Amino acid sequence: MEYFLYILRTSSDTLYIGQTNNLEKRLKEHQSKSNKSAKYIRYFNSFNLVYSEKYSTRKEAMQREWQLKKWSREKKELLIHGTIVPSQVEGKNKS
Numbered sequence: 001m002e003y004f005l006y007i008l009r010t011s012s013d014t015l016y017i018g019q020t021n022n023l024e025k026r027l028k029e030h031q032s033k034s035n036k037s038a039k040y041i042r043y044f045n046s047f048n049l050v051y052s053e054k055y056s057t058r059k060e061a062m063q064r065e066w067q068l069k070k071w072s073r074e075k076k077e078l079l080i081h082g083t084i085v086p087s088q089v090e091g092k093n094k095s
Contacts, residue, residue, distance in 0.1 A: 003061035005068070007051040007080060010044040015076055017068050019061040023052060051080045 004023040008016040008030070018038060020026035027049060029036045041047060055061040068076060078084045 001056075003055045003058050005053045005055065005061050005064045006049060007068070007076065008041065008047040009050045010041070011046045012044060014044075015050075015073070016041055016047070017065055017076075019058070019065045021058065023049075053086055 001021055003019060003021050004026075005017070005019045006023060006026075008018070010016060016038065018026070030038065030041045030047065033042045053061075053064060055064065068079075071079075075084075079086070
């Protein structure tokens with residue numbers, strides 16, 4: 001099974017980081033603002049998927065999520081824009 005780390009940019013230009021085993025389904029949950037959606041995302045009119053990485057285990061995806069949540073906004077933006085690549089910062093397969 002594949003797992004994904006993903007970054008969303010909200011309508012107010014904030015970043016949300018999450019992980020899932022079904023990226024398409026998770027994005028639909030966020031868009032519908034269902035109870036399964038992250039509460040944080042429900043506060044915004046819209047969002048865009050700006051970055052994702054693929055992992056072979058949930059543990060790897062969760063570890064990467066925790067790592068990125070500790071990063072500064074500037075470092076996250078560098079990753080999103082491809083200025084730094086995942087392998088340079090303990091990451092895996094950028095998709």
